[in-house]
Structure formats: structure tokens, C-alpha cells
Amino acid sequence: MSMRLAIVSRIYRPEPSAASSFLGAVADEAVARGHRVTVLTVRPPRGLDEGAPVEDVRMAPVLRDRSGYVRGYLPYASFDVPLFFRLLFLRRPDVVFMEPPPTTGFVVRLVCALRRIPYVYDAADVWSDAAEQVTSSRLVIRVLRATERFAMRGARRIVTISQGVLDRIAALGVGRPAVVTGFGADTGAFLPPADAEAEAPTEPVFLYAGTYSHWHGADIAVDGFAAFSRSTPGYTLRFIGNGSERAFLEQRARELGVADSVEFVETMPSSELVPHLHRAVATIATQRPGTGYEYAFATKAYSSMAAGCPVIFAGPPNGPTGAYLDQANLEVRGGIVSGYAAESVAVAMAALAARPLSAAERRSVADWTAERHSMAAVAGRVVDVIESVGQTRDGR
Known part of the structure; x- marks a missing residue:
């Protein structure tokens, strides 16, 4: 049975991000x-082709931070306040699927309660836990945690990427039905070409692609x-992407005498990022230990x-990302779990520089990932959950 679905998010394609690809x-x-x-959603930054x-994509203006990202109190408010009226007067959907921050969830719960519309909450992580890494204000954390609980407790279903996040949600006292749907990649867009060169990579580059905030601890990549x-x-x-730690990373590179060999490139669409991934020796994913955020997955x-x-x-070896790589390495050369230490990262770099993956090995890694973690498969599981909510009259 056909239904009307509303997706609510401060970020959407063509703006490049994992959330944009997932929601798309x-x-x-x-x-x-x-x-x-x-x-x-919002208007994308200038220069991005819509x-x-x-689907019917309705964009509105929004405030962005200095890096061009919708992040921070005022940018969130510039989306959430108009959202109240946009969602209130939208032709009634059968179900709403929403992406955090929790302030957006707060608005969605209010409007959906007024209009008696069920909604599904996408809990890719726990925002109030992440906020503890960037602020020492207990008041801010308490308010954010209360807002996040309020948003999740109003959802008819919650979808999340891992059992670790699901366990953390339960520990916060959120008892709503939740489903682990996983999180994948647009494997069709990233797949190496079939006629790739026999020798790979073609550039002596290590690549960090994505956001670098405090809890990521990307400075260990510079140290290593x-x-x-x-x-x-x-x-x-x-580094390709953006984040609050850029000035710190640039300073760290200068202190260690490698500033001339560390590059910072602005966020780019996936279509432009893919060639960098195909040519790099390896990518680096980091996660600072001891933050209470070890259950998160480096997507x-x-x-x-x-x-x-x-x-x-470079992160907690007993977390979900390390376990994922260990599993992959049983069948393909997926990478190295180095631990969060500069010398360990350096050893891992040296190992891959000395014996980089061949084109055939890269294709095996891509095929293995596509088979198990395609974005399409994850999206299918999410839509199954949305349908289970939207196709019942009262959403229960």
C-alpha cells in the first residue's frame, strides 16, 4: 500500500556527508x-548541483558556521524554528522519518503529537554523549540529554547502526522499540572501475576523509x-572535509615539522572524493579512547x-570499528587496527606503504564491502521499519 513519507533533516544531498547519502x-x-x-531540508552550499x-525536496535557507556546515546553536535554530511551521502545514504524511540533532527531534515530536502523526527516529549515535567531549558545562549536557530523551521517547520506532548504540539508548532510559539496521556505503558509487590499473595506488597519500571534531581525535593521524x-x-x-579541530591540526603539523606534507582540502561531493580513495595508500579513521563514546562506529x-x-x-581495539576490520581481514586485506598511539599508526602506515594493495586486492575489498554493507541494503531495512509504522492506522 502506497503511503506518504516525510523526511526531515538539516542536511541532505547534494551536500556531501554520510547522512546525506543514507537519507537519499x-x-x-x-x-x-x-x-x-x-x-x-535546507539549501545546499553554493556550487553544488541539486x-x-x-522525491519532492523542499529547501529553505539556513545559517551555516564558518566552515559552511549546519552546526551549532544558531544554525540548528535557523532550521528548527521554521521547521515547526513547515511540518505543521505540510500535507499530512502517514509517517515522518527524522535525522538528529535532538532539537530537530524536539520540534518533530511536538508537531507530530499535534497532528497525530507517527515518526521514526534515526539514532546513528547519541548526541549528548558526543557533546560531553566539546563542553564542560553540565547544564548544557543536562538540557541536551533531556531534549534527546524527549525526542526519542516520542518515536514509534528507532533505527540505529549498531548494538552498541542500541545498548546506550536503553541505558539512557529510552524504552521505545528499536531496530539495528546497520550503516552502509553507496557501494555502487565507490566501486573501483573494472579496468583499473594493475598497480595501485598511484599516489603516496594517506587520506583522512570526513569530519574531524574533538572526539574523533584526528591529531593522532598527524602524530603518526x-x-x-x-x-x-x-x-x-x-584531510578532506571539515571540523572544529582544523586549526589545532594545522598547529600540530607545524610543531612536528610536517606542515609541508599535510594538506587540508574542503569537503567535496562523493563523485570527486572517489578518485582520491582509489589512489590513496590507505585512509585513516580515528576515535579518541576514554571519551565514553567507544561504542560509536567510524562509518x-x-x-x-x-x-x-x-x-x-586508530582507536579502541575492542570497539565496533576494530571488530569490523578484524572480521574483514579474515577474508580480504581490509586494513589495520593500530591502536590509538603515534608509533602504532606509523607502523601501520609503513606496512601498507611497503606492500600496498594491488588492483585485484582492492577489487576484492570493494566486492566484500558491497556484498555485506551496501547502502541500498541498509536503506531497505530502514524502509521496512518505516512501512511497519506508516501502514497501521495508529502507528502502533
């Missing part, structure tokens, strides 16, 4: 099943690269391996 895949899957999809989406460069010069560490590992590029993971 959910919209594609829902449309393919015959549902009518309306997306309430394309011709099959500096140690690696002392014995193996001629390589580049390239950039999916995109990297979908492109056939191995991953160096």
Missing part, C-alpha cells in the same frame, strides 16, 4: 516501492604520520572499503 538512499528505496516522499531528484615520515619521507597526509570505514581502499583505524 532511504528516499530512493521508498520511491522505488511506490511511496510518495517529501524531504524538508540535480533532478525523484610525523613518526612515519622520519623514516619514509615523500608521502602526504591529506568512514565503509566508504573507504567500498572504494577498495584499506583503512588504518
Whole structure:
């Protein structure tokens, strides 16, 4: 039975991010099943082609931070306040699917309660836990945690990426039905070409692609690269993305004498990022230990391996990302779990620089990832949950 689905998010394609790709895949899957999809989102940054989406994408202006990202109190408010009225007067959907922050969830719960519309909450992580890494204000944390609980407790269903996040949600006292749907990559877009060169990679580059905030602890990538460069010069560490830690990372590179070999490139669409992944020796994913956030998964590992590029993971070895790489390495050369230490990262870089993956090995990594962690498969599981909510009269 066809239904009306509203997707609410402060970020959506063509703006490059894991959330954009995920939500776009959910919209594609829902449309393919015959549902009518309306997306309430924001205008993308200048220069990004909006394309011709099959879903009804309704964009509104929004404030952005200095890096061009919708992040922070005022940018969130510039989306959430108008959202109240946009969602209130939208033709009544059968179900709403929403993406955090929790302030957006607060608005969605209010409007959906007024209009008696069920909604599904996408809990890719726990925002109040992440906030503890960037603020020491207990008041801010308490307010954010209360807002997050309020938003999740109003949902008819919650979808999340891992059992770790699900356990953390339960520990916060949220008892709503939740489903682990996983999180994947757009494996079709990242797949290496079939006629790829026999020798790979073609550039002496280690790549960090994505956001670098405090809890990511991306400075360990700079420290490890500096140690690696002392014995193996001629390589580049390239950051593609944005984040609050850029000035700190640039300063760290200068202090360690590798500023000339560390590059910072602005966020780019997936279509432009893919060649960088195909040519790099490896990508680096980092996660600072001891933050109480060890249950989170470094989703950039999916995109990297979908492109056939191995991953160096510098973070808690007993977390979900390390377990994922260990599982992959039983069948393909997915990467190295280095631990969160500069010398360990340097050893991992040296190992992959000395014996980089061949084109055939890269293709095996990409095929393995596509088989198990495609975005399309994850989107299908999410739409199953949305349908289970939207196709019952009262959403229960």
C-alpha cells in the first residue's frame, strides 16, 4: 500500500556527508516501492548541483558556521524554528522519518503529537554523549540529554547502526522499540572501475576523509604520520572535509615539522572524493579512547572499503570499528587496527606503504564491502521499519 513519507533533516544531498547519502538512499528505496516522499531540508552550499531528484525536496535557507556546515546553536535554530511551521502545514504524511540533532527531534515530536502523526527516529549515535567531549558545562549536557530523551521517547520506532548504540539508548532510559539496521556505503558509487590499473595506488597519500571534531581525535593521524615520515619521507597526509579541530591540526603539523606534507582540502561531493580513495595508500579513521563514546562506529570505514581502499583505524581495539576490520581481514586485506598511539599508526602506515594493495586486492575489498554493507541494503531495512509504522492506522 502506497503511503506518504516525510523526511526531515538539516542536511541532505547534494551536500556531501554520510547522512546525506543514507537519507537519499532511504528516499530512493521508498520511491522505488511506490511511496510518495517529501524531504524538508535546507539549501545546499553554493556550487553544488541539486540535480533532478525523484522525491519532492523542499529547501529553505539556513545559517551555516564558518566552515559552511549546519552546526551549532544558531544554525540548528535557523532550521528548527521554521521547521515547526513547515511540518505543521505540510500535507499530512502517514509517517515522518527524522535525522538528529535532538532539537530537530524536539520540534518533530511536538508537531507530530499535534497532528497525530507517527515518526521514526534515526539514532546513528547519541548526541549528548558526543557533546560531553566539546563542553564542560553540565547544564548544557543536562538540557541536551533531556531534549534527546524527549525526542526519542516520542518515536514509534528507532533505527540505529549498531548494538552498541542500541545498548546506550536503553541505558539512557529510552524504552521505545528499536531496530539495528546497520550503516552502509553507496557501494555502487565507490566501486573501483573494472579496468583499473594493475598497480595501485598511484599516489603516496594517506587520506583522512570526513569530519574531524574533538572526539574523533584526528591529531593522532598527524602524530603518526610525523613518526612515519622520519623514516619514509615523500608521502602526504591529506584531510578532506571539515571540523572544529582544523586549526589545532594545522598547529600540530607545524610543531612536528610536517606542515609541508599535510594538506587540508574542503569537503567535496562523493563523485570527486572517489578518485582520491582509489589512489590513496590507505585512509585513516580515528576515535579518541576514554571519551565514553567507544561504542560509536567510524562509518568512514565503509566508504573507504567500498572504494577498495584499506583503512588504518586508530582507536579502541575492542570497539565496533576494530571488530569490523578484524572480521574483514579474515577474508580480504581490509586494513589495520593500530591502536590509538603515534608509533602504532606509523607502523601501520609503513606496512601498507611497503606492500600496498594491488588492483585485484582492492577489487576484492570493494566486492566484500558491497556484498555485506551496501547502502541500498541498509536503506531497505530502514524502509521496512518505516512501512511497519506508516501502514497501521495508529502507528502502533
